[in-house]
Each structure stands twice: as structure tokens, then as C-alpha cells.
Amino acid sequence: MIGIPLQIGPVRLESNLMLAPIAGWCDLAWRVTTRELGGVGLASTDLLNPRGLLCSSETSLDLACTSDLDQPIGMQLYGADPAMLAEGARWCVDHGATVVDINMGCPVDKVCKEDGGSRLMCMPETAVEIVRQVRAAMPDRVPLTAKMRLGWTEEDAKRNAAGDLACRLVDEGVACITVQGRTTEQRFKGASCREGIRRVVEAVAGRTGSYTGEPGRGVPVVGNGDVKSPDAVLTMLRETGCAGVMIGRGAFGLPWIFRLAWGAQLRALGGTHPDENIDSMGEPSEAEKIEIVRRYFDRMCEFRDVPYALHQLRQKITRLGKSINGSHCRPLKEGIRVAKTQSEVHAALESWEILMRETAPQQRSHPPRQGTPYPLEA
Numbered sequence: 001m002i003g004i005p006l007q008i009g010p011v012r013l014e015s016n017l018m019l020a021p022i023a024g025w026c027d028l029a030w031r032v033t034t035r036e037l038g039g040v041g042l043a044s045t046d047l048l049n050p051r052g053l054l055c056s057s058e059t060s061l062d063l064a065c066t067s068d069l070d071q072p073i074g075m076q077l078y079g080a081d082p083a084m085l086a087e088g089a090r091w092c093v094d095h096g097a098t099v100v101d102i103n104m105g106c107p108v109d110k111v112c113k114e115d116g117g118s119r120l121m122c123m124p125e126t127a128v129e130i131v132r133q134v135r136a137a138m139p140d141r142v143p144l145t146a147k148m149r150l151g152w153t154e155e156d157a158k159r160n161a162a163g164d165l166a167c168r169l170v171d172e173g174v175a176c177i178t179v180q181g182r183t184t185e186q187r188f189k190g191a192s193c194r195e196g197i198r199r200v201v202e203a204v205a206g207r208t209g210s211y212t213g214e215p216g217r218g219v220p221v222v223g224n225g226d227v228k229s230p231d232a233v234l235t236m237l238r239e240t241g242c243a244g245v246m247i248g249r250g251a252f253g254l255p256w257i258f259r260l261a262w263g264a265q266l267r268a269l270g271g272t273h274p275d276e277n278i279d280s281m282g283e284p285s286e287a288e289k290i291e292i293v294r295r296y297f298d299r300m301c302e303f304r305d306v307p308y309a310l311h312q313l314r315q316k317i318t319r320l321g322k323s324i325n326g327s328h329c330r331p332l333k334e335g336i337r338v339a340k341t342q343s344e345v346h347a348a349l350e351s352w353e354i355l356m357r358e359t360a361p362q363q364r365s366h367p368p369r370q371g372t373p374y375p376l377e378a
């Protein structure tokens with residue numbers, strides 16, 4: 001489904017690309033920064049604990065924080081108690097969720113030992129009951145979606161456990177399934193299996209009729225895992241037949257991947273798509289990339305506070321810097337490591353920009369990259 005914006009129940013997105021929920025890499029500042037670069041159809045919050053939302057725990061409220069600049073937004077819930085999840089979903093609707101997602105793929109012990117996350121793939125009756133109660137608790141205008149893996153084990157993947165569960169969930173009103181092409185046992189290692197995703201796409205199409213991108217015509221399946229370049233987006237769409245692609249780690253150093261990938265799809269359609277604007281936006285200049293880091297940092301300061309922003313930037317600068325100046329960003333990392341205020345971070349970014357302008361032509365063994373592939377590590 002190349003170049004067709006996703007239709008999730010009654011909600012039409014601007015593209016078929018989603019920014020993945022990644023704990024620590026999907027706060028409001030990251031979502032807004034990524035969205036403004038173009039091509040993001042839907043972004044999602046981190047995992048939200050419904051109990052935390054309902055008792056207004058500070059952590060849950062921080063994770064669920066959104067704004068007008070952050071639309072459309074998926075809020076992702078986890079847990080195994082259908083009634084609690086239904087109440088949590090109502091909270092999400094009341095607090096601006098465009099879409100509510102149930103996590104059925106998280107492999108982390110803390111989540112699975114309470115029967116949430118990917119444990120639900122081993123408990124399909126519970127998963128179905130959750131969907132039944134959550135769907136009933138929400139207004140029709142807000143779609144319910146689910147995110148899963150191919151199964152817990154390789155054996156599950158072979159028997160298409162995800163396809164079976166997906167069919168049961170769409171019967172109960174789930175409007176989109178996202179599937180990561182790995183098992184729970186694989187966690188985040190090993191290649192994401194596109195063949196496994198294709199089998200989920202086929203199972204859902206067999207149940208609901210093929211998805212066409214028009215309202216009421218099939219349920220979309222979104223492919224996820226290891227997508228780190230616009231070419232990889234095209235490969236995922238072509239080889240699996242999926243309706244859209246979710247990108248997580250591939251966006252860490254390349255938050256403009258969405259506009260590149262959407263532009264690549266529009267070009268693959270023959271370049272006659274009306275959305276000229278996105279199609280014409282390519283790779284940012286090196287100065288623009290530094291500006292993106294600056295805006296992300298400033299938003300973390302604004303939406304949370306300076307200590308949070310400093311901590312996050314120190315942790316992330318290696319990945320953020322990966323596509324800037326051929327990743328020769330040691331002086332920038334050092335500047336950020338020692339910065340103690342917002343203006344010291346700005347100064348570090350400015351010095352880096354000046355240094356880069358002066359030294360980049362000699363340092364680089366290659367000219368700046370214009371096309372794909374992008375060598376991002378997981």
C-alpha cells in the first residue's frame with residue numbers, strides 16, 4: 001500500500017507512517033520535533049499504566065502529556081485487567097487521545113509478570129475480553145488499536161499466532177494492528193521477519209476483506225521492526241503488503257526519516273501526488289540538523305524542566321549526532337556533557353556548528369549523504 005495515507009476506523013492520517021512508542025524516546029518534545037519535520041501520520045505516547053492515570057500519578061501524567069502541536073496522538077495502555085483498561089481508555093479519550101492502543105508486545109518482565117504486554121499473546125481470551133470492554137467504553141469516533149509481536153516463541157510465530165489473535169481482535173472492533181516481526185523471546189535482537197508480518201496481513205485480509213485505504217474497507221496492518229531508511233520502508237510495504245510502517249530506533253538519529261520515506265513513496269507512485277510540499281523536502285542541511293537538536297532540547301526544557309532536558313540530551317546526543325557531520329561529534333558530546341544550563345547547551349551547539357563549518361570538508365572522507373541508505377545502528 002505505497003503512498004496511501006492510513007485510514008484507522010474513522011480517522012484518516014496524513015501518511016502511512018507512525019512514530020513508534022519507545023520508552024524514553026517518545027516524550028512530547030520528541031514527538032513534536034519529529035512531527036514538524038513532516039511525514040509522521042501518527043505518534044504515540046510511552047506505555048501508560050491505567051491505574052497511574054486514574055490516580056493522577058506524576059509519572060503517568062508526564063508520560064501522557066500532550067498538546068495541540070501533538071495531534072493526532074495515540075495513547076498506549078498496558079495491563080491485563082479489562083475493567084481497569086476500559087477506565088484508562090476513557091481517561092485517554094477525555095485527555096485528547098485520537099487513538100487508544102493496547103500493548104500486547106512488550107517483553108519486559110515488569111509488564112509481563114502482571115500478564116500485560118506480550119503475555120497477552122499467550123492469553124488470547126484475556127486479550128479479547130480487554131478489547132471487548134475497552135471498545136465498549138470508548139466513543140465510536142476514537143479507534144482502538146493493538147500492537148503485538150509474532151508470538152512469544154518461534155513456534156508461535158510459525159503457527160501465525162499473531163495472525164490468529166489479530167483476527168479475533170478485529171472481530172471485536174480493533175481498527176488497526178501493528179506487528180513487530182519478532183517474537184517475545186527475541187526481545188529486540190535478531191532481524192525482524194517480514195514473512196511473519198506478511199502472514200498477519202494475509203490473515204487479517206482473509207477475515208475483514210482486503211484493506212484499501214478507504215473508510216470501512218478492511219483493517220490496516222502496520223509493519224514494524226528494523227526500518228532505518230526510506231528504502232527499508234518501501235521494502236516493508238512491498239514485501240509484506242502492510243498498509244503502513246512504524247519506525248522506532250531508525251528515527252533516533254534521523255527524525256526526518258518520515259518525510260524522506262513519505263516522499264519516496266510519493267515518487268514511487270509516479271510523482272503526481274498532490275502533496276508536493278512533503279515530496280520536495282529532502283535531507284536537512286548540517287546547520288538544520290543542529291537546529292533540530294536545539295529545538296528538541298528547548299522543548300524538553302519548556303515541556304518538562306532544564307535538569308530533565310540536560311539529562312536526556314546527555315544520554316541521547318551520541319544517537320542524535322549520528323547523522324550530523326558524518327558522526328564526528330565528539331567535541332559536541334563533550335560540550336553537552338559539561339553544560340549545566342540551557343544557555344550552555346546553546347553555546348555548545350553554536351561552537352559545534354562553527355567548528356563543523358570550518359573543519360567538515362577536511363574531516364569528511366565522503367560528501368554529505370543525500371540519499372539512502374542511512375547507516376543507523378539499532
Ligand SMILES: Cc1cc2nc3c(=O)[nH]c(=O)nc-3n(C[C@H](O)[C@H](O)[C@H](O)COP(=O)(O)O)c2cc1C
Binds near residue numbers: 248249
Ligand atoms: C528501549 C525500547 C523501549 C520500547 N518501549 C515501547 C513501548 O513503550 N511501547 C511499545 O509498544 N513498544 C515499545 N518498544 C518497541 C518499539 O515500539 C518497536 O516495536 C521496536 O523497537 C521495533 O521497532 P524499530 O526496529 O523500528 O525500533 C520499545 C523498544 C525499545 C528498544
